[in-house]
Amino acid sequence: MRTAEPRPAGLRRDTAVDAARWPDVAAPPHASRPRTAVTAAVLRRTLDRLPLRARFAGLAEAGRGGPLLEVHDPHRFHARIGTHGLIGFGESYLAGEWDAPDLVAVLTVLASHAADLIPAPLQRLRGLWAPRRPGAQLNTPRGARDNISHHYDLSNDLFALFLDDTLTYSAAVHESLPARWETLAADQRRKVDRLLDLAGVRDGTRLLEIGTGWGELAIRAAARGAHVTSLTLSGEQRDLALRRVRAAGLADRVRIELCDYREARGAHDAVVSVEMVEAVGAEFWPVYFRTLDERLVPGGRAAVQAITMPHERLLASRDTFTWIQKYIFPGGLLPSTEAVERCVRDHTGLTVARRDAFGAHYAETLRLWRERFTERAGEVAALGFDETFRRMWTFYLAYSEAGFRSGYLDVQQYLFTKEGPAR
Known part of the structure; x- marks a missing residue:
């Protein structure tokens, strides 16, 4: 085992790096x-x-x-x-x-x-x-479970420290920019409602959610009268999401399964998936989009929120191992809008009915998370996360925010429709 080397004068750290962990x-x-x-x-x-x-x-x-x-x-x-x-x-x-x-x-x-x-x-x-990306990070059913666990099973308490009360870990649609922490929960609910509206979710809708998060979308869909089946690979997320569903009195309308999207079954009027495609990997994008198609009844609708990058950068870097893949999201890869739309066209019977971009809103969401994380650094440390982890998480949030502020990254809400009689 290597030990931490002494640090030259001037380095801005309070403690030595744990060589076993880092x-x-x-x-x-x-x-x-x-x-x-x-x-x-x-x-x-x-x-x-x-x-x-x-x-x-x-x-x-x-x-x-x-x-x-x-x-x-x-x-x-x-x-x-x-x-x-x-x-x-x-x-x-x-x-x-x-x-x-x-x-x-x-x-x-x-x-x-x-x-x-x-x-x-x-x-x-x-x-x-x-x-090159390690073969172990390939998002096979087994690999995907390990990759998701690496990030989302860190600690529910950690995420609760910098997310708002909805525990929503994706871009909000802000009422105004710059955004304010005081309105973030309402802005996140606005985003969720907009996706549910796109998918046509209402009383009686059979909804499949691919990627549960901590349950906010499932709760709001069930409150509309929908019957929700939600899939996640994170045991930590599932446990807390189930508790939140029960606390909302909606356990009879929501089923949360520890299940890979490839194992989804049944016929659904609508599918919603929020910032999940980024964890799929290019090799499996056709399978992911075919799953949306196969699980929808004729006339069904799918609403997908996806972070995207420029197509030329995707082509240049898709096989490269990155800092984000090594430390934050193993197996992750952002698609381009061209890749999404080509995959839907070539591998499904779905139609791209609408696409809305709102990257400036994600930059503000990330700023609020980063500022909150910084303010509560002492509480993060009390959970057992060392200084290197805190620098890593700060770098990750700042790196992501910079991507959206520069326009290098964007976020889209897609509506895909399946031919058939209207529901």
Whole structure:
């Protein structure tokens, strides 16, 4: 077992990294001096084109001016990036080797230039140097259970610390921007109701929900008089969602199953799935969308909320192992709108009847979560999550917010319809 190495003066951490829990953060790679020097030169040329300031301890600044990225340990910073690319960039932040007074602003600049951060010659050789996704993260029925558990079974208490009272972990539709914490629960209910309206959920509707979350959508659908079957792979989520359903007095209308979407059975008037397709993996997108089709009766409707990325970035990175996959969502991959619509066209009998984008709203939802998480860092620590975890979660929320603020990411609400007589 490796032990945490002593940290050079100036690193912004309060405690050493637990090497047993975070081996690749505790021990930076042993990159050769020439490789580190080449990485530093390439990185400086890249930074000099960007509207930010990169300040390196003991070295000259880089960048054209803007939000500050402060590198406390340039050698380790360059060694990690030169060896592990963007995974190394994130791990360097977890190690406290760099920081930023406004982390979202720095990451927004980088996300805005995602297509050209890596020089064109290296982009063309991506297949040779970029790490490949581990086979263990493939979303087979067994792999999907492990991948979902990695994130969603962390602790219900952890999620409750930064989510609103609805425990809704997806983009809200805000009444106004910028959003306010005081209205987040109402904004989340507005989003849920909008999806239920799209799917035509009403009294008597037989609704299939793929991805339960903590039960808010199932509860609101049942309150309309629907009969809900909801599927999840997270035992922690299922337990709490069932308690919330019982507390709402709706246990006779909601069934929550610990079940893979591929195991879904029965005929349903409507299907709703909120930010679930991102956990499916490109290999299984056809199966996922066929499931929507096969479970719907003729004339049925499916409402799907999905985070999307540009199609050209999907093509460039779909086989690459990323920081998000390593630390946050193993097996995850964001589709593009082109990939979604092509998959629906080629593998189902569904029709894309409507698509609404609201990425600016997700940026605000993430800001509220991030601020809440920061405010309650002491309570997160009391749950047993160490400083490295807290830096990881902060980076994840800021990284995601930056993606939406830059326009690199978007979020869509889709309506798919199935031919047949109207219900």
